[in-house]
Amino acid sequence: MSQLIENLHWLPAPPLDLKERMQNLSDASDLRQIANYALDTNQLSKLAGKLKALRKNSVDLRPLAAFKLGVVSNATTKLFSPALMATGLRYGLDLDVVEAEFNQVAQEAFSEESSFIGKRIDAVLIAIDYHGLALTAIPGDEERARKSVADCVAYLKAVSEKISSKTNAPIILQNIVPPAESFLGSFDPFLPGTLSWLITHVNHEISQLASSNISILNVLGLASNLGLANWHDLTQWNVGKLPFSLKYASIYADHVCRILSVRRGKSKRCLILDLDNTVWGGIIGDDGVDGILIGNGDPTGEAHLQVQQIALELRNCGIVLAISSKNEDAIARLPFREHPDMLLREEHIAVFQANWSDKASNIRAIAQTLSLGLESIVFLDDNPAERLQVRKELPEVSVPELPSDPALFGRTLLAAGYFESVGFSAEDRQRAEMYQQNARRADLMSNASDMESYLASLAMVATFAPFDASSRARIAQLISKSNQFNLTTKRYSEIEIAQLEQDPQVTTFQIRLTDSLGDNGMISVLICRKQDKVWDIDTWLMSCRVLGRRLEEAVLLEIVKLAKVEGVDRLVARYIPTPRNIIVKDHYRKLGFTLLNAQADGTEIWQRDLNGFEYGVVPIAVR
Amino acid sequence: MHNSPEAVAMLKQLTPIFQDVMDDDDLVISAATKAEDVDNWDSLAQIRLVVSIEEALGLRFSAAEISALQNVGDLLDLIARKRDN
Numbered sequence: 001m002s003q004l005i006e007n008l009h010w011l012p013a014p015p016l017d018l019k020e021r022m023q024n025l026s027d028a029s030d031l032r033q034i035a036n037y038a039l040d041t042n043q044l045s046k047l048a049g050k051l052k053a054l055r056k057n058s059v060d061l062r063p064l065a066a067f068k069l070g071v072v073s074n075a076t077t078k079l080f081s082p083a084l085m086a087t088g089l090r091y092g093l094d095l096d097v098v099e100a101e102f103n104q105v106a107q108e109a110f111s112e113e114s115s116f117i118g119k120r121i122d123a124v125l126i127a128i129d130y131h132g133l134a135l136t137a138i139p140g141d142e143e144r145a146r147k148s149v150a151d152c153v154a155y156l157k158a159v160s161e162k163i164s165s166k167t168n169a170p171i172i173l174q175n176i177v178p179p180a181e182s183f184l185g186s187f188d189p190f191l192p193g194t195l196s197w198l199i200t201h202v203n204h205e206i207s208q209l210a211s212s213n214i215s216i217l218n219v220l221g222l223a224s225n226l227g228l229a230n231w232h233d234l235t236q237w238n239v240g241k242l243p244f245s246l247k248y249a250s251i252y253a254d255h256v257c258r259i260l261s262v263r264r265g266k267s268k269r270c271l272i273l274d275l276d277n278t279v280w281g282g283i284i285g286d287d288g289v290d291g292i293l294i295g296n297g298d299p300t301g302e303a304h305l306q307v308q309q310i311a312l313e314l315r316n317c318g319i320v321l322a323i324s325s326k327n328e329d330a331i332a333r334l335p336f337r338e339h340p341d342m343l344l345r346e347e348h349i350a351v352f353q354a355n356w357s358d359k360a361s362n363i364r365a366i367a368q369t370l371s372l373g374l375e376s377i378v379f380l381d382d383n384p385a386e387r388l389q390v391r392k393e394l395p396e397v398s399v400p401e402l403p404s405d406p407a408l409f410g411r412t413l414l415a416a417g418y419f420e421s422v423g424f425s426a427e428d429r430q431r432a433e434m435y436q437q438n439a440r441r442a443d444l445m446s447n448a449s450d451m452e453s454y455l456a457s458l459a460m461v462a463t464f465a466p467f468d469a470s471s472r473a474r475i476a477q478l479i480s481k482s483n484q485f486n487l488t489t490k491r492y493s494e495i496e497i498a499q500l501e502q503d504p505q506v507t508t509f510q511i512r513l514t515d516s517l518g519d520n521g522m523i524s525v526l527i528c529r530k531q532d533k534v535w536d537i538d539t540w541l542m543s544c545r546v547l548g549r550r551l552e553e554a555v556l557l558e559i560v561k562l563a564k565v566e567g568v569d570r571l572v573a574r575y576i577p578t579p580r581n582i583i584v585k586d587h588y589r590k591l592g593f594t595l596l597n598a599q600a601d602g603t604e605i606w607q608r609d610l611n612g613f614e615y616g617v618v619p620i621a622v623r
Numbered sequence: 624m625h626n627s628p629e630a631v632a633m634l635k636q637l638t639p640i641f642q643d644v645m646d647d648d649d650l651v652i653s654a655a656t657k658a659e660d661v662d663n664w665d666s667l668a669q670i671r672l673v674v675s676i677e678e679a680l681g682l683r684f685s686a687a688e689i690s691a692l693q694n695v696g697d698l699l700d701l702i703a704r705k706r707d708n
Contacts, residue, residue: 019648042643042675049646078667238686240670247678 002226004408006251010400010416011038012391018043025050028061028094035089041080041249048082051089063579064094067260070116070124070167072100072108072159074132075243080252087253091261102241105132109162121167123260125217126160127174129243135198139184142192149198153205160214170493172259174217175206177244180228212476212494215259215422222248222255258420264491265481268398268418269431270372271314272363273307274381275325275332275354279344280304281406285327289334295341303406307380308343310410315348318431319419320370322351324362324379329354350436359386360393369442370435371544373484373580378418382406425474427521437518438545455549455619458515462551463623464558467501467508474522475510478541482525483580486541487573487587505530506538507562511555513546513620520546524555528563535563537573544583554620556591560613569610577602625654630699637698640679644672654696676702 003009014037015021025031031054034047054061067088071077081097088095100108100115105128108114116124133152138144160171178199182188189196203220210216223231226248233245244252261267276283281293281300293301294308315321321344325332332354336346346352351369353362359381367374374396381387387399400416402409421428441458467475476494483489492500500506511524523546527539537559542551563571573588589595593606625634634652642650645663658664664672673689676682676698682705692698 023648042671045671046643046646076667079670235683235686235689236670236674239673239689240666242670246671246674 002230004403004412005222005225005415006248007040008038008250008254009403010412011036012401013038014043022046022050026054027059028064031061031089032064032092035086039086039250041083041246044086044250044253045082047086047089051085051094055094061094064089064092065264066096067093067122067264068096068098068120069256069260070098070100070119070121070163070169071127072105072124072163073127073129073243074103074105075127075129075237076102076241077127077243079240079242079246080249083249083253084256087250087257088260090254091257092266093257093260093264095257095260103132105159109159109166114166116163116167121169123170123172123263124163124167125172125174125256126156126163127217127219127243128156128159128176129174130176130178130195130199131237133176133202135195135202137193137195137198139191139193145193145198146201148193149201149205152198152202153209156202156206157209160209164213170212170263171214172217172256173206173209173214174219175203177220177223177228177231180232212423212473215263217256217259219252219255222251226251255417258417259422262420262422263480265483267376267421267481268319268378269376270320270322270350270366270370270378270435271311272322272324272366272377272379273311274359274379274383274386275323275327277382277406278304278380278409279307279311279323280335280339280342284335285331289338292335292339294335294339300406301341303409305341305343306410307406310414312343312348314419315432316429317419317421317424318428320350320372320432320435321348322366322370323349323353324359324366324381325354326356326359327354350432350439358389358393360390363390363394363397369439371438371547372435378413380409380413382409423473423477425477427474427477430519430521434518434520434545441515441517452619458517458549458619460513460515460549460551460620461623462554462558462620463512463514465510467497467510469498469501471510471522472497472501475525478522478525478543479539482541482543483578484544484583485547486539486578486581487537487584488539488576489578489581490539492539500527507535507566509555509559511551513551524551526555526559528559530566530568533568534570534572535559535566535568537571540573540587547583549620550618551620552587552591553616554618554622557615557618558622560610560615564610564613571608571610572596573606573608575604575606625696625699629703630654633699633702634695636679637676637695640675641672644668644675652695654694654699656695657693682706 021034031051077099081099084097085095098116098119135152136148160173164171176199178196182196184191188194189200191197207216231244236242236245273279281304282291284292294304295301311321335342351366353366363379367377374394378398379390382402390397391399398418400413402412472494476497479492500508507528509526510522513520513523523543525541528535529538575588588606593608596605596607598604638652641652642648645661645668673684688701
């Protein structure tokens with residue numbers, strides 16, 4: 001069963017003409033397409049070679065995002081770094097790996113010398129395994145054992161912090177995989193001072209090191225799934241100091257890249273489920289409510305029940321659920337309303353699309369209703385033909401391959417790691433509910449006679465405050481994740497955000513919005529930098545959930561009010577285009593700014609004179 | 624040496640693995656081929672090669688066996704020995 005994981009079974013198998021396609025690839029899109037197959041270690045190495053060759057020939061690899069990953073380890077990393085580079089392509093990254101010298105962890109952290117100096121590093125992976133820790137196993141000596149754990153954790157913490165401050169980059173710190181062997185059998189993990197006891201306790205402490213700046217890579221979880229005795233290939237360690245069996249390079253690299261990707265703000269927000277033979281067994285249109293297989297007592301029914309359980313768990317994690325099914329709407333809804341064993345109910349589903357249109361069109365409609373980008377959507381369907389159609393029409397959507405046995409649907413979906421996360425806020429917990437409210441607002445709007453009365457009926461209240469420590473995590477999350485309504489797409493780490501709070505030349509805004517249907521939470525962030533009598537709007541971003549509600553006008557009014565108090569007489573702002581923020585191209589024009597100049601790279605500089613500024617009326621109260 | 628049908632067949636089976644690991648689709652190997660004869664055949668490629676062959680043939684080699692390999696012929700002999708046991 002570990003093959004499902006190690007062979008990346010949620011990705012389509014490589015095509016028969018993979019060799020030819022590798023030979024002929026010439027641009028970013030080719031690279032990315034090939035990286036989306038389930039490639040093994042050798043195939044990934046080959047693809048990394050092609051990527052290097054294109055880079056060498058200065059081929060423009062956009063829209064892949066250039067990313068430099070530093071790697072520090074006590075073991076040989078050269079064998080998995082090509083896998084990292086090639087896997088990065090799967091996640092939209094033009095990934096370059098900068099390796100510290102073999103087994104130079106402490107030197108890299110504590111000496112003046114560093115492999116990373118003078119390079120703009122975007123993140124550093126600290127991959128230390130148990131061989132690289134000074135764990136002194138003295139079974140039965142609890143005091144020494146606790147000291148040994150504390151020393152090791154202090155070392156890992158110091159290494160992480162030093163390297164982070166040297167490179168100004170966030171850290172991905174791996175936890176520790178224990179060896180497969182135990183000395184005292186079942187008693188081994190419970191006796192203080194054994195290696196397994198020490199490693200368990202070190203891992204517990206490592207999990208406490210997680211912060212906005214340090215993400216923990218749960219390599220222990222991965223290795224446990226694959227089997228510790230498989231993970232630690234003793235011969236490969238002896239021959240080449242390989243930290244784990246080379247065949248696992250693909251899945252390891254995928255796990256690393258998941259974290260890189262989510263740190264860059266790419267995360268899945270929505271799971272769209274097919275119904276027949278996915279959410280339940282059988283076909284509702286043919287079998288009827290009494291004939292479909294769902295619930296305990298039938299192995300197929302239980303398998304589909306697990307799919308529902310997992311969907312609900314994901315909803316608790318903030319993933320919004322939607323349905324896309326080729327069915328009559330009324331018939332498709334019947335099991336949700338009438339079948340006693342269904343776990344999923346209509347109230348859990350934000351958008352319900354049961355009709356006879358093709359799935360790609362339905363998915364597009366769902367994305368639109370929820371104001372979500374297609375790249376934040378996962379589509380689960382047992383039917384290979386539907387999967388193929390969606391993959392072809394909407395390559396941005398993630399569509400896992402599924403085995404024929406529904407018992408494995410849930411495991412495959414989760415093994416794909418779509419819902420990787422590096423933090424979890426109260427907002428995340430409520431997100432699914434918020435998206436659902438949003439879908440209801442969309443309903444409300446289609447009922448309102450006109451836009452103005454709709455907005456008035458929402459009774460919106462916006463709250464403005466400067467950045468503060470208690471909101472820092474959410475601010476950081478918005479800054480790292482917002483891509484569409486984001487004028488400059490500048491990313492700041494939590495450390496940098498804390499610095500901004502203190503900077504007297506900087507004025508920051510965090511804006512929350514509530515309305516008659518609920519709390520939208522923090523939905524906008526601004527950073528203004530003061531220069532004499534000018535405010536330069538460094539960052540302006542807004543959650544797309546609240547698009548079209550004139551919030552940006554309300555925000556401008558508030559900025560201007562405060563700017564005038566500070567003696568500012570002019571606002572300057574920038575629009576830096578990316579493939580994803582076209583939505584705000586006319587943002588400043590609409591707000592009455594005038595274009596100062598447009599640069600060759602597409603960056604536009606706008607300004608607005610505040611003398612004689614007229615405060616308009618917006619349907620949003622400000623607190 | 625290495626003219627037996629088994630050795631010839633094994634060389635044929637190993638060739639695509641070599642091509643894959645050395646990233647050279649036109650690579651031709653013989654029993655006499657050594658690491659120095661092939662671009663990209665460094666110590667890291669050697670490990671990838673051994674691991675790939677182990678996977679493909681369902682065999683396991685020890686560290687001593689791996690480091691004793693001087694050329695492709697040695698590898699053929701080693702595989703033959705493993706298969707006889």
